[in-house]
Structures are given as structure tokens and as C-alpha cells.
Amino acid sequence: MAVKGPKVCLYKCRIGEEGFRALASALRSNPSHMRELQLSENKAGDSGVKHLSSLLEDPNCKLEKLHLDGCSIGEEGFRALASALRSNPSHMRELQLSHNKAGDSGVKHLSSLLEDPNCTLEKLHLDNCSIEEEGFRALASALRSNPSHMRELQLSYNKAGDSGVKHLSSLLQDPNCTLEKLRLDSCSIGDEGFRALASALRSNPSHMRELQLSWNGAGDSGVKHLSSLLENPNCKLEKLDLMYCSITDEGFRALASALRSNPSALRELLLYGNQPGPSAQQLFSELKTHPNCKHLQIYGL
Template sequence: MTLKRSRSDSNEKTVEYIKKKIRTIDSPEKSINLYHCLNELGDHSLVEQIQKCLKSGKIKEATISSSQWSAVVCVLLTSEEDLDEFCLDKFVKAKNKHKNMEVLQKLLPVIKESRSVQLSNCGVTDEGCAALVSALRSNPSHLRELNLSGNEIGDSGVTLLSAGLADPHCKLEKLWLRDCGITDEGCAALASALTSNPSHLGHLSLTGNKLGNSVNLLSDVLQNPHCKLEKLWLNDCDIKDEGCAALASALRSNPSHLRQLNLSLNKIGDSGVTLLSAVLKDPRCKLEILRLRDCGITDEGCAALASALRSNPSHLRRLDLSWNKKGDLGVKLLCAGLKNPHCKLEELQLRDCGITDEGCVALASALRSNSSLLRHLNLTGNKLGKSGVKLLKDNPHYKLETVYC
């Protein structure tokens, strides 16, 4: 468990605070059994341990009883400073869902006061989402980051969360929902919430959810002129041509905000990449990072990307085309775009793409024509010989900082 604060109270002050609270606390909202807490602590060793962990930022995984969790909450609530981050990633075991809920209920007062809440792989279900939404609704303008990745919250959990996101007072900026079992229904609820309150969320990850064509609903959000989404991760979401077409259409309507797009592990193929390349050509497009790992891209898709790099070369900084079997011809086509003197690409990932020394010759030629561009090049898993590797690694005129072959 990671806890970040700007400072921590002294042990003595904390113990005195707890003693005082035993006599005065009457808030059912905090629901902390302080008397039981001090009874079990005895010499206050756990309070001291928690304070030490607060300063170091870590609490090691251990078996913590109900009253000890109360002690954790109590110590966290004693500080006069704001709690910047509350992280329980993988700390609560998913095997015991009843205990997870019990712990989550105790931690709600702390979660409500946190700006960043990290609860990935904690066994949170739709019931936990209901508890979280209840707490966050009482203080919706405080939370800025929420990570529920790896929890089986499903469509019902996302629907509950979406009700909170639709609140005009909600100022959430980053939301991670990777591998949460979300399908069409949950995507629809999320899209509806973001349509109602689109101006704050800047980072959304829905990686590993089988959205399919329901990504069209998110495309409607992207078209909203008030949408401020800058980072969108949709890798391994079962998106195909139709979904890619909808995303491309949305980005053509409102191209200036998105900075990062991850569509890896979706079989969008050359047709999908061609549609996205048309967006990249738009001078208003400010996309800096594009990840298209294992998307079924061949020579045709590489030609479209190269054309985009020639037309609007100055914004894209990172391009990942790993695990697409485009071979040497695809790389040669791509290099035609890299030779543009205005190209600012700094990182190029081409892992396991069937490239040989012939492709290395094309890359070396592009680097000679525009030696100021690439800093990081990854060609791991390709069929390179010694001559190809030498071409890329032994030229002092290149500005490459890392080369993986």
C-alpha cells in the first residue's frame, strides 16, 4: 500500500489525537472503533509503524485485522495535510470478497479525502463501486485520479461509476478501467456520462475490455467540442474496421486535443490504419504517441503512414508498429516519411516485424537524410545480420541513444 503526503504528524501528536477522538468523535461517517483500536495497539507500536510507513511511502503486505485497519484510517485522518495519493494496488486479496468489502468500507473516509485513488487488482466488485460512488458523491470535486483496473466490476459497476462522472461537480481527470469486464452496456453508460460532463477527463484507459463496435459511442464523445481527452487507451478491445472508422471520423471532427492513442492488439488492418493516417494528415492533428502493435498492418498500411508523415510530420514523437508482419518493403515505405526534414519522430518500435538487413539499409539511409530525428529504435526479434546491426549502431553521425537489435 502506498501513501503519499506532504508531511506526517509526530507519533506523540497522533497518539494524543486518537485519545482525544475516543472522547469526542461522534461522526458516523468515519465509523472508526477507536477504543478497540487502542486496546489492541497497547504500546501504540502499530501507530508508530504506520507513521514510519507514511514517511517512507510503503506499507508492506501483511495480515491486518479489522481494528488495525481502523488504526490505519485513524492515522491517515489525523494529519492536517491533504492526502495526495491512496494506493491499495493488489493489497487486498481478491479471494475473500467479503473481507475486501469490509476493508473498503473502513477506508472510504480516506478515499473520500484523496486526490488519487489506486485500487487495481483489489477484488472490487459492483458492490464496491456502489460504496465508492456513495463516498465520492459527498466530495466529487476533490478526486482527480481513479484506477480500478483488474477488478470484476462489469457493466453494472461502470454504470454506477458513470452516475458519479455525470455529476457536474465531478472533476476527475484520469480514469483507468483496464480488464474490468466491460461490454456494450457499460460503454454506453460511460459515454453518456462523458457527454454530460466532458470537460475534465483527460486520460481514459479501457484496455482489455471487449467493446467491439460500442467504441462508436465513445467516438460521439470525442466529437464533442468540449471534450478534453488527451490520452485514450483502447488496446485489446476487439475493435475492427467499423470501430476504427468511427474513431477516425470523430478525430477528424475534433482533432486538436488527443495526444496519445493506443489501439494495439485490435485487428484494424490496413484499412483502419489508412483511415487513421488521413487524420494524421490534418494540420490541426496534434497526436504525439500512436501505438499500433499487432494490428494486422502490412505494406499498404505502412504506405499510408508514410504519406501522413510527409504531409504533417512535426507532431508525432512515438510510433509503435511492433508485431506487424510488414517486412522490408513496409519499412522502406515508412522510411520515405522519416526522411522528411520536418519529421520529429523520436521513438520507433519495430519489434518482430520480419525485417532483414535490407530494411536496415533503408533505415540507415533515412537516418543519414534526417540525422536529427530518432533517439530510440527497437528492432528486437527481426532477422538481422551483423552487417545490418553495424549499419545502425556504428555511425557517429546518428543521434540514436538506444538501439535494440
């Protein structure tokens, strides 16, 4: 999504509460032109974000893209942001809030925005926000009630576990869900989580383009579930990241078989940090010349 119009970039400028107060006050006096505000890696805290929220709830505010990664925002800041955007939800398209202290409570406040039928958010980044199963449940429930706008969801380095991923899978199988990019690196996902993801995407395979699942406990059995998705002729996945997922020869054989059987849309497969033996190395060497895989770039072998 290209944002057209003025933007302000104040990344990593040591701005604290008073700076956020001044910025919000200035923009409230002339709110209708600003489209993009990049304020990541500053010292906003909840108080600073509350000042910014007073801008966001102004009906004349047309901001489309807001970056607040790494701004020490906790539950109260998430509550203020969600409340402000619920009162003026139709313009915001991208919200980046990674590396904050949301926790499940903060994410539940944000979920109340996502389920608003007037919310048209397309990209949401919540990497490393201390989200556990209850937060994943709240996000999935909210997006199921309003699923058609979200295109990119980043949730890496949270504590989803298999249970959290099962909640998310209930969203992915919804035929109205048109999510294209999903990032779940290092989310403590095991065999059951991979099974749930693969099953959900097999039932609604045509939208997902990028799936990042590195640093999880897939193992060979988890990768076998995912291979059943790749052999689906309706699967349009273009990038798959499975780095450091404890995959050995058995899992590599399943992946190779799936990719040989289907003229895949896959263009990029990342496999660094796994344990392929000589037989897997040979299989993937042959795979590179297979007619169904002529556009596929394989990294890590």
C-alpha cells in the same frame, strides 16, 4: 500531464458491482475534489460501470484521470461511460479502458464523446478491446471533427488491418491533429497500412514523438515507406518500435540510408526479432558513429 489533487488507487482489489455502487455513492456526496481514480483489474462489469457513470455525469464531478483497464466492460458499459461524459465532458483528460470487451459497437459509443467540441481528452488507451475496421473508422472520424486535444492513443492488439489503419491515417494527416504518441503493436498491419501511415505523417510530421508498430507484417516494403518519413527534415519522431516486423537486409538498408541522410530527432530505435544479415549488421555498426545519429540508441542489433 500531472494530475493535481486527491486520488484513489484500488488496483486489483476484487471489487465487484456492489463495491462500485458504494464507491460511486460516496463520491457523489462529495464529488468536487477527486482528480484521479484507479480501478483497473477489478470485476466491475457493465453494471458496476453504470454506477460509476452516475458519478461522472454529476456537474460537480471534476475527475481528470480514470483507469478501468481489465474490468470486464462490454458495449453497455461503454455506452454508459460515453453518455455520462458527454453530459460533463470538459474535465476528463485521461481514460484508460484497455483489455475490455468494447468491440466496434462500444467504441462507436465512445466516439460520440470524442467528437463533442467540449471534450478535451488527451490520453485514450484501448489496447486489446476487440476493435476492428469499423471501430477504427468511427474513432478516426470522431477525432477528425475534434482533433486538437488528443496527445496519446493506444490501440495495440486490436484487429485494425490495413483498412483500419488507413482510416486512422486520415486523422494523422489533418494539420489540426497534434497526436504525439501512437501505439499500434500487433494490429495485423501490412505493407499498405505502413504506406498509409508514412504518407499521412509525411504530410503532418512535426508532432509525432513516439510510434510503436511491433509485431506487424511490415516486411521490407513497409519499412521502406516508413524510411521516407524518417528522411523528412521536419520529422520529430524520437522513439520508433519495429520489433518482430519481418525486416531483412533490404529494409535495414533503407532505414540506415534514411537515418544517415537526415540529422534525425530519433533517440530510440527498437529492432529485436528481425532478420538482419551480416551486411545489415555492418551498416548499423557504422551508423552508430555517423554524425547525424550520435544521439541514437539502437536496440536489437
